Amino acid sequence: MRLHDDHHAHDGGLATDLPLLIRQAADRRRALRWLAGGGAAAGLLLAGCGGGGDDSTATTTTGTGTGTGTSIGTGTSTGTGTTSCSVIPEETAGPYPGDGSNSSNGGVANALMLSGIVRSDIRSSIAGATGTAAGIPLTMRIQVVNTGASCASLAGHAIYLWHCDRDGNYSMYSASVANQNYLRGVQATGSDGVAVFQTIFPGCYDGRMPHMHFEIYRSTNTATSFSNKLKTSQIAFPTDVCTTVYNTSAYATSLRNLGRISFTSDNVFSDGYSTQLATLTGNTSDGYVGTLQVGISA
Template sequence: MDRKSFLKTLGMAGVAAVAAPVLMFCRKDDEDEDAVTGIINNSISTACAVTNSETEGPFPTKSPSGLVQTNIVSDRTGVPFTIAITVQNVNANCANLQGAIVDIWHCDKDGNYSEYGGTGMQSTNYASAHFLRGRQTTDANGKVNFTSIFPGWYNGRATHIHVHVYNAAGQSLLVTQIAFPEGNDSAVALVAASTGYKGLSGYTYNSNDNVFSDGTSNEMSAVTGTVSGGFALTHTIKVSV
């Protein structure tokens, strides 16, 4: 027996008029709940997503396995700077990843890289130097730490740090870059105005940077501190293992 015949048989023809809006109301509640759940799930999914992949060049470390060190300053001078990176595995609900190999490298206060130079891309020749490059393995909390100096910048790029993450077997998981907050009171601005750095005249901001111009939502670091006391960067990188 269909629903209409059933209601007629019970003498409940009037119930149909009442039941319809009630059913519609319940359905709307269910749809609203599904929509909220979808938003929540999407937010969680977005938060636990692999960090953007970026270019490794043009100055990648040539022999990173020979640069296992936490203090990467070498002979460079500049504002003291510490770097703390946490690596997480998106395939384990973004649990901290122990045993990942993390290589970092960045330019000095003048915008120059070690291991390169004497060419049109970098006139100063540092081909035989190995400053501001290092490798560490993540601990039980998925963390690595480095002691460095605050990076400068060079034409066409905002302030940044390069990172290459490998698994414990040495297989590449992700090449990415770390972006820095900008603004009048940011570390970038304060350091640029300090002794020895070259200021922000001609600086390329994140929004115009050819790497970061598509957004820095999962590449943006947090930087705290002062010029006199030094700055500390913290950042989380998510990989797929």
């Protein structure tokens, strides 16, 4: 322990310094005896000095493990076992969910009942429909965690993901692609809570920021109708990456639409989107990888 003497009173020689040194040694002995005899109380005192907060939508846990971890979306994980997660907000499924909640072309639109809907690559149509959505490749890695259990990974849950094509059209609904069902699919989460989808970078249609829709179900067996869903939300994308993608010739319409909208004016993300913003890596030549951690209270 370094002793500080702000007054620098050392000019009196040994006669002055000796009493000071004796008092300091005695003080140190008293401090050591207090710590030895009252360690538990001292520990409680020190613990009481720490700050804390209460956020019903966030969970933070700290362990002492030495394993390594990864960071997915807004959640964090470190080599010491520290993790944090937040409940993702509930959002509208929009007018084109294809989950049995509305109709299209005179019948109930339910892609969840299509043969082959449980799949990783959602770029092509299935169940007798032919067609493949063109666009810059995007791999979406979505991790589902339980905010009510220290951000534990939720294995075996199902994610239904759907989004528009590069021209802003939704399969099963938009007139030009009403006979298609691409860019829709269901995947089960693995032991790490992650479901992976192979798709394309979504376009930007007029009036909305670029986004994807998803619903979470307890399992693939229950992912057959909107009435079984646990959560509905949307994924946002960084504006700078969207601008880069939309500057390619195939996304020219999306670039114009993006210039007329912002997160501030978007009718879904204007109240906040920090827990919905995907992390993206990659480029327009090789494609992109997007990651997002989705917290639900399960």
